[in-house]
Amino acid sequence: xxxxxxxxxxxRHARLTILLTAVFLLNGFLGWQGSRPATGAEQPNESYxxxxxxxxxxxxxxxxxxxxSKVGYKELTYAALRGMLASLDPHSQFLDEESYQDxxxxxxxxxxxxxxxxxxxxxxxxxLSPMEDSPxxxxxxxxxxxxxxxxxxxxxxxxxxxxxxxxxGKPGExxxxxxxxPVAGAPGGGTVYEVNLTRETIRVSSVRDAKLLPAAMAGxxxxxxxxxxxxxxxxxxxxxxxxxxxxxxxxxxxxxxxRNNPGGLLDSxxxxxxxxxxxxxxxxxxxxxxxxxxxxxxxxxxRQHPGYPVAVxxxxxxxxxxxxxxxxxxxxxxxxxVGETTFGKGSVQTVQPLGxxxxxxxxxxxxxxxxxxxxxxxxxxxxxxxPISDVEERRIVLAESRRPLSPEExxxxxxxxxxxxxxxxxxxxxxxxxxxxQAAVNAVPKTTASSxxxxxxxxxxxxxxxxxxx
Numbered sequence: 001x002x003x004x005x006x007x008x009x010x011x012r013h014a015r016l017t018i019l020l021t022a023v024f025l026l027n028g029f030l031g032w033q034g035s036r037p038a039t040g041a042e043q044p045n046e047s048y049x050x051x052x053x054x055x056x057x058x059x060x061x062x063x064x065x066x067x068x069s070k071v072g073y074k075e076l077t078y079a080a081l082r083g084m085l086a087s088l089d090p091h092s093q094f095l096d097e098e099s100y101q102d103x104x105x106x107x108x109x110x111x112x113x114x115x116x117x118x119x120x121x122x123x124x125x126x127x128l129s130p131m132e133d134s135p136x137x138x139x140x141x142x143x144x145x146x147x148x149x150x151x152x153x154x155x156x157x158x159x160x161x162x163x164x165x166x167x168x169g170k171p172g173e174x175x176x177x178x179x180x181x182p183v184a185g186a187p188g189g190g191t192v193y194e195v196n197l198t199r200e201t202i203r204v205s206s207v208r209d210a211k212l213l214p215a216a217m218a219g220x221x222x223x224x225x226x227x228x229x230x231x232x233x234x235x236x237x238x239x240x241x242x243x244x245x246x247x248x249x250x251x252x253x254x255x256x257x258x259r260n261n262p263g264g265l266l267d268s269x270x271x272x273x274x275x276x277x278x279x280x281x282x283x284x285x286x287x288x289x290x291x292x293x294x295x296x297x298x299x300x301x302x303r304q305h306p307g308y309p310v311a312v313x314x315x316x317x318x319x320x321x322x323x324x325x326x327x328x329x330x331x332x333x334x335x336x337x338v339g340e341t342t343f344g345k346g347s348v349q350t351v352q353p354l355g356x357x358x359x360x361x362x363x364x365x366x367x368x369x370x371x372x373x374x375x376x377x378x379x380x381x382x383x384x385x386x387p388i389s390d391v392e393e394r395r396i397v398l399a400e401s402r403r404p405l406s407p408e409e410x411x412x413x414x415x416x417x418x419x420x421x422x423x424x425x426x427x428x429x430x431x432x433x434x435x436x437x438q439a440a441v442n443a444v445p446k447t448t449a450s451s452x453x454x455x456x457x458x459x460x461x462x463x464x465x466x467x468x469x470x
Contacts (some may be wrong), residue, residue: 013376054080074221082161086437088363090160091349095359102168103361111159112190113168114175115202116141117230117262118160119319119345125155125163127179128317128343129260131204131229131399133332135197138403142181142394143260143317148192149178170201182390206235209257209400210242212249213425221429225421227400228272231264231321236271240303243275247306253428255421256325257313259339260397261263263320266297267350276310276335283328285372287350288365293348295365309431310335311424314382315393319343326380336431337382338424346375384427386420 058080062071081094095103102111115134116127121324127145130136147155150166158166169175175197182190208227225248228235246254263269266284273283279301286295312335314326323342329335348365367375388396396407398413405413 066213083381085160085360085362086161089347091163091345091347091361092363093361095123095351095361096355100164100353100357100359103359112171112201113169113199114177115195115200116167118147118163118167119262119343120160121343125158125160127249128262128319129229129470131202132208132401133403134202135200137193138399139197140409141177141179141195142397143450143451144182144237144390144393146182146190147177148180149176151176152178171200173199175199184390204230204232205238206230206232207238207242210245212246212251213255217422217425219423219429222250222252223425223428224249224254225252225257227257227259228261230261231268231272233265233268235264235268239275243305251308253309253311253432255311255313255424255428256320256335257421258326259313259315259320259420260317262317263322263345266321266324269324270297270323271300271302273325275303275305276329277332279304281332282370283372284324285368286365287368288348290364293365309435311428312337313420313424314339314342314380315388315420316379317343318380319345323375323380324355324367324369327373327375330380330383331370331373336384336424336427337380338384338386338427339382339420340385341381342375342378342379342388344379346374346378384423386423387417392417392419 058073059074061076062073065071078094078096085092085094090110093099115131116136117129117131118125119128120126125147127136127141127143127147129143130141143399147163149155150158150163153166155163167175170430176194177197178192178194180188180190180192206229208229210224210226213223213225217223224243226239226242228239243254247288270283277283277299279299281299282296283299284297285291286297288294310329312326312329314322314337314462318326318339323346326337326342327333330337345366347363348367349361350364352360353363356359369375369380395412395416396418398409399416399418401413
């Protein structure tokens with residue numbers, strides 16, 4: 001009988017715990033919903049039943065799961081939140097204490113890891129951009145390489161959040177990656193290789209290679225070139241400094257290279273586009289489910305640069321902020337886009353602090369270009385399409401790399417021909433020639449009336465004569 005009393009007491013305690021947990025969760029849910037407009041998608045009774053189910057499952061796990069060390073309320077709650085956010089899309093994420101701190105460091109241009117930016121493309125985990133002077137960059141990892149394993153664990157069923165977490169770590173920690181380098185026509189789709197890397201503190205300098213292109217490519221034109229690796233807190237100031245240097249050198253036209261740029265901070269991308277646009281022009285807008293998610297981001301007054309012709313280089317790994325800049329400059333007729341259709345990552349992630357050092361990164365809206373074209377899953381198409389092969393892409397990356405190259409890589413880089421850059425230069429020179437000839441035409445004094453009739457000559461006696469031109 002004592003045993004039955006004990007079991008009954010345990011059952012009552014479990015029911016009470018479930019009920020209290022459900023009430024707590026439901027109150028929190030309804031309290032948050034109270035600050036938002038009702039959507040009508042779910043009735044309160046349904047919310048209560050679903051919340052009660054969640055609380056019941058949590059209590060059963062805590063009560064009966066075999067390994068007691070894994071069933072703390074914090075561990076189970078965090079795991080549930082990670083799963084909930086991961087089920088929505090690859091970009092929404094619950095940020096635990098470590099992830100939240102990493103996110104804050106990244107926006108300031110410094111973090112610890114392998115120096116590679118990854119994304120999901122056609123269901124595979126792919127390298128969007130290896131950062132220069134980073135473990136990944138020095139190891140020769142290339143944009144488009146697919147990550148098959150991280151430390152021996154397959155990425156086949158790994159979501160983007162879990163993959164990013166696995167790639168990060170403390171300086172000095174080791175990591176082994178198994179990758180597939182796509183090769184057209186090769187068995188298995190390409191060449192599998194492994195790299196052993198040591199994590200380190202990554203400091204991101206986002207504006208690179210500011211220079212005037214050599215006369216062998218640009219001819220007599222003074223064409224500037226600048227590459228933006230990503231959009232961070234310092235990108236706007238770095239770009240201003242680079243442009244002032246090029247303008248002082250007499251730059252006539254400019255190429256902005258956004259290839260393999262994975263994006264970054266929205267404000268930074270808007271500021272970069274705004275340097276070439278009139279103040280207060282809409283650069284990008286957002287639209288979500290709620291009215292407060294409909295916003296317009298406009299070019300801010302600031303250092304304006306002369307109206308020289310601009311070409312922007314894009315490819316399939318230009319994403320997010322890079323697509324915002326390219327889309328705005330294209331829609332507003334401020335630049336010629338050359339290259340390949342971009343990645344198509346045009347959704348807005350809002351970071352919401354939740355207290356106690358944790359946060360939520362949630363997709364809340366989608367980006368639209370000034371002409372209201374969507375970016376997400378569509379991308380930005382170039383004005384002049386210049387597709388290049390994976391081999392050409394790798395040679396360009398090798399030629400731009402600052403790391404010591406192996407003899408084989410040096411031989412490969414020596415064969416580099418950047419057809420996309422060459423086409424951009426050719427387009428800019430054509431624009432310059434056209435503009436100069438139009439200016440010359442406009443400078444010639446008009447000697448005939450705009451109607452097509454000849455100017456009326458005066459007769460000797462002061463009378464006038466008329467006639468039509470033939």
